[in-house]
Amino acid sequence: GAVVSQHPSRVICKSGTSVKIECRSLDFQATTMFWYRQFPKQSLMLMATSNEGSKATYEQGVEKDKFLINHASLTLSTLTVTSAHPEDSSFYICSALAGGNNYGYTFGSGTRLTVV
Amino acid sequence: KQEVTQIPAALSVPEGENLVLNCSFTDSAIYNLQWFRQDPGKGLTSLLLIQSSQREQTSGRLNASLDKSSGRSTLYIAASQPGDSATYLCAVSQGGSEKLVFGKGTKLTVNP
Numbered sequence: 001g002a003v004v005s006q007h008p009s010r011v012i013c014k015s016g017t018s019v020k021i022e023c024r025s026l027d028f029q030a031t032t033m034f035w036y037r038q039f040p041k042q043s044l045m046l047m048a049t050s051n052e053g054s055k056a057t058y059e060q061g062v063e064k065d066k067f068l069i070n071h072a073s074l075t076l077s078t079l080t081v082t083s084a085h086p087e088d089s090s091f092y093i094c095s096a097l098a099g100g101n102n103y104g105y106t107f108g109s110g111t112r113l114t115v116v
Numbered sequence: 117k118q119e120v121t122q123i124p125a126a127l128s129v130p131e132g133e134n135l136v137l138n139c140s141f142t143d144s145a146i147y148n149l150q151w152f153r154q155d156p157g158k159g160l161t162s163l164l165l166i167q168s169s170q171r172e173q174t175s176g177r178l179n180a181s182l183d184k185s186s187g188r189s190t191l192y193i194a195a196s197q198p199g200d201s202a203t204y205l206c207a208v209s210q211g212g213s214e215k216l217v218f219g220k221g222t223k224l225t226v227n228p
Contacts, residue, residue: 004159006159034215041220042220043120043205043218043219043220043221044160044207044216044218046216046217049214091157093159093160095160097214104150104162104165105150105162105216106162107152107159107160107161109158109159110157110159112157
């Protein structure tokens with residue numbers, strides 16, 4: 001079945017630094033990838049939709065200059081949290097959409113970000 | 117704006133029981149509905165996907181139904197096992213958009 005690899009699974013960083021999270025579709029091409037944020041005991045909130053070769057589309061209220069998304073190939077999308085602050089601490093999850101006969105959403109295992 | 121609600125928020129049952137999780141959505145113009153499972157601190161695992169033209173999907177002990185006109189879906193789990201303990205999330209996608217809107221989930225605990 002479709003597999004999405006997300007790294008790192010956990011990261012602790014200091015305030016003011018930047019953190020990059022990678023999301024790779026291992027055995028399929030994903031023209032569209034999604035980035036979510038999840039707070040404890042809350043649902044997934046969509047942050048942005050990433051399409052290969054074009055600029056990401058951000059949801060209302062999400063700062064595009066703070067959460068940089070790059071979708072350079074059909075198998076890789078990255079989310080960079082710039083100048084991280086403690087309030088950015090959260091669980092970030094990516095998802096890749098496969099088309100055709102294998103249509104469906106496959107999620108990464110998530111990244112726990114802690115900003116100290 | 118689409119809103120997805122899941123009831124109950126938490127459910128605890130003894131092993132072997134059959135159970136039903138509920139999901140409702142406010143805008144019936146959906147493209148599909150999907151049920152996911154999330155284990156603590158992990159990503160999501162897709163369980164069942166129902167296209168808007170379908171009424172139900174089955175996989176093993178799981179059966180998901182969809183009543184688009186009333187904005188409801190149920191996930192039926194037969195003969196529950198402790199390994200079924202997890203949070204179950206319902207999500208819908210709108211026609212013309214591939215974005216998923218999630219409910220807050222139902223945390224299921226199956227006691228041995």
